[in-house]
Amino acid sequence: MNKSFLAILITGIWVNISEFFRNELLFKSYWLEHYQSLGLTFPSQPINGALWGVWGFVFAWMIYMLSRRFSLLNTMIIGWVMGFVLMWITLWNLGVLPGSLLVYAVPLSLLEVSAAAYLCKRLAPL
Numbered sequence: 001m002n003k004s005f006l007a008i009l010i011t012g013i014w015v016n017i018s019e020f021f022r023n024e025l026l027f028k029s030y031w032l033e034h035y036q037s038l039g040l041t042f043p044s045q046p047i048n049g050a051l052w053g054v055w056g057f058v059f060a061w062m063i064y065m066l067s068r069r070f071s072l073l074n075t076m077i078i079g080w081v082m083g084f085v086l087m088w089i090t091l092w093n094l095g096v097l098p099g100s101l102l103v104y105a106v107p108l109s110l111l112e113v114s115a116a117a118y119l120c121k122r123l124a125p126l
Contacts, residue, residue, distance in 0.1 A: 007123035012060035067120035075117040
């Protein structure tokens with residue numbers, strides 16, 4: 001149980017650091033400009049950041065759960081589709097996805113999920 005908790009905690013920290021790096025440090029200005037071009041205000045209140053933090057730990061938990069039943073590769077693929085492809089489809093459906101950002105988001109998200117799956121497998125092996 002302790003290894004499971006530690007794996008989820010460390011993986012959640014990794015996911016949140018990765019998300020923060022990508023969305024706040026690398027692409028924040030891009031998101032702000034994109035939303036402004038749509039006539040919208042980018043949601044950047046503290047509650048939004050807190051909810052993304054919760055998302056990161058729930059995502060880490062789901063990656064951990066997948067890692068219990070699937071190989072590393074399958075955990076990565078299912079986790080990536082579950083966490084990112086579905087999010088991008090939703091954002092596209094809402095009309096707020098900047099498609100040109102996917103050139104960077106796809107490889108960075110694959111790296112994020114790959115490392116998350118590896119952490120779960122390494123920190124709490126079956």
